[in-house]
Amino acid sequence: MVDKTDGLNTEPKSQGGNMKLIYASIFISSAMMIANMYLIFVWAPTERIMGHIQRVFYIHVPMAWLAFIAFFIVFVSGVLYLWKKDFKYDRIASSAAEIGVIFTTIVLITGPIWAKPVWGIWWSWDARLTTTLVLWMIYIGYHIVRSYSSNRAQAATYSAILGVIGFIDVPIVYFAVDWWRTQHQRLVVGVTSVEGSLNPDMRIVLYFSLIAFTALMLCLLWLRVSMKGLEMKLQSVKNNRKNLLPLG
Amino acid sequence: MKNFFVPILLIVWKDILTEIRNKDIILASFVFAILVLVICNFAFEITPATVHILASGILWISFIFAGILVMTHSFVVENDLNSLEGLLLCPISRDALYWGKMLSLFLFMMVVELLLLPIFAVLFDYNVLSPSLILIMVLATIGFATVGTLFASMSVNTRAREIMLPILFFPVVTPVLISAVEASMSIIGGGTAIIDIRGWIQLLLLFDVVYLVVCPWAFGFVVEE
Numbered sequence: 001m002v003d004k005t006d007g008l009n010t011e012p013k014s015q016g017g018n019m020k021l022i023y024a025s026i027f028i029s030s031a032m033m034i035a036n037m038y039l040i041f042v043w044a045p046t047e048r049i050m051g052h053i054q055r056v057f058y059i060h061v062p063m064a065w066l067a068f069i070a071f072f073i074v075f076v077s078g079v080l081y082l083w084k085k086d087f088k089y090d091r092i093a094s095s096a097a098e099i100g101v102i103f104t105t106i107v108l109i110t111g112p113i114w115a116k117p118v119w120g121i122w123w124s125w126d127a128r129l130t131t132t133l134v135l136w137m138i139y140i141g142y143h144i145v146r147s148y149s150s151n152r153a154q155a156a157t158y159s160a161i162l163g164v165i166g167f168i169d170v171p172i173v174y175f176a177v178d179w180w181r182t183q184h185q186r187l188v189v190g191v192t193s194v195e196g197s198l199n200p201d202m203r204i205v206l207y208f209s210l211i212a213f214t215a216l217m218l219c220l221l222w223l224r225v226s227m228k229g230l231e232m233k234l235q236s237v238k239n240n241r242k243n244l245l246p247l248g
Numbered sequence: 249m250k251n252f253f254v255p256i257l258l259i260v261w262k263d264i265l266t267e268i269r270n271k272d273i274i275l276a277s278f279v280f281a282i283l284v285l286v287i288c289n290f291a292f293e294i295t296p297a298t299v300h301i302l303a304s305g306i307l308w309i310s311f312i313f314a315g316i317l318v319m320t321h322s323f324v325v326e327n328d329l330n331s332l333e334g335l336l337l338c339p340i341s342r343d344a345l346y347w348g349k350m351l352s353l354f355l356f357m358m359v360v361e362l363l364l365l366p367i368f369a370v371l372f373d374y375n376v377l378s379p380s381l382i383l384i385m386v387l388a389t390i391g392f393a394t395v396g397t398l399f400a401s402m403s404v405n406t407r408a409r410e411i412m413l414p415i416l417f418f419p420v421v422t423p424v425l426i427s428a429v430e431a432s433m434s435i436i437g438g439g440t441a442i443i444d445i446r447g448w449i450q451l452l453l454l455f456d457v458v459y460l461v462v463c464p465w466a467f468g469f470v471v472e473e
Contacts, residue, residue: 176423
């Protein structure tokens with residue numbers, strides 16, 4: 001009988017049926033992403049002042065929202081792991097953290113690409129940008145802790161703790177930086193708020209993009225979680241073989 | 249109640265006694281902090297005209313870098329001879345262990361920081377000592393020690409433990425660092441009254457309270473491993 005903590009019996013029973021669903025989700029999210037690219041680059045109206053560069057907005061904003069959702073999943077699964085000690089939650093948390101880091105990286109790359117032509121600067125130390133950067137660093141630390149841990153249980157526990165602490169920290173960081181900026185009265189970047197006065201067509205593209213990226217995120221999450229399940233299974237098969245066949 | 253506090257004080261006393269006997273960490277981190285001051289002097293070209301702007305930032309850079317050394321050491325000593333296992337085998341709660349280590353870390357960091365103030369005053373010919381500054385130092389150091397104890401206990405069990413701690417520690421304590429630097433700047437620069445920096449003090453208190461609750465809880469899981 002396999003030990004509960006091994007995480008093997010949490011695997012879905014029929015891998016075949018599961019694979020069909022995974023292929024379906026890959027197909028749906030790919031189709032949605034293609035449609036999304038068409039909407040963003042062809043269908044969406046060109047912004048009057050910012051021009052084509054504004055199209056970054058349809059990727060940048062959904063990515064930022066979804067990164068926060070991914071980190072929220074890390075937080076919830078981290079708490080569940082610490083509570084139940086079931087590796088299933090660790091697989092979900094670590095997969096969501098990977099996706100969160102990738103999405104945040106894209107946010108941090110697309111942000112300056114958009115900012116330079118519009119604001120005239122690559123980066124500004126305002127609350128939102130600084131908090132995103134700190135958030136990114138915390139979750140980079142999350143992955144470093146995992147890879148430097150001495151065993152799987154330790155990696156899971158330590159990263160769960162970091163996922164919880166990181167998530168609690170974000171509002172405090174935002175508050176601190178926001179206030180620091182207000183105290184200093186630095187130059188206020190003269191940009192018209194895009195979200196405030198959004199053209200109805202632009203709003204449709206934004207919402208569609210959000211749905212498409214959500215589908216992509218869920219698909220990636222599912223793939224990654226089931227892949228980690230397989231990796232774990234492979235590892236335990238390898239360990240068993242090593243124990244059974246002490247070859248010289 | 250007595251059963252809770254006695255083990256905490258015993259752990260603190262054990263750390264103080266060890267420190268008195270081998271004088272390892274306070275001396276080393278103090279010397280390191282002075283080195284940071286010297287490096288900052290060359291890096292920023294501090295003159296009487298600029299010192300009031302830079303003083304607070306330089307002080308906190310040296311405090312936090314010295315603090316990282318103290319943090320790493322506080323659990324490395326426990327790990328090297330497996331004395332942490334001994335402590336875990338004691339019939340005391342995990343919370344008591346956390347609070348004991350956290351208090352001794354806080355004390356050592358405060359000693360280094362207080363020793364550094366007169367050195368700073370001499371090196372840059374600039375008086376930084378004031379009761380409000382001490383209050384900020386206490387609040388910020390509580391924040392550092394709270395998070396630092398947890399992360400040091402984690403990183404000591406990983407490979408590359410010396411690198412691990414700063415990577416985990418610095419992003420999380422960003423709010424403490426911002427508040428401490430800003431509040432100290434107003435005090436050192438303009439002799440501002442404590443009432444004007446109450447916002448920053450509230451932020452420090454908020455951070456301290458949140459992490460004084462979360463970190464002992466998380467510490468229980470770390471030592472389980």
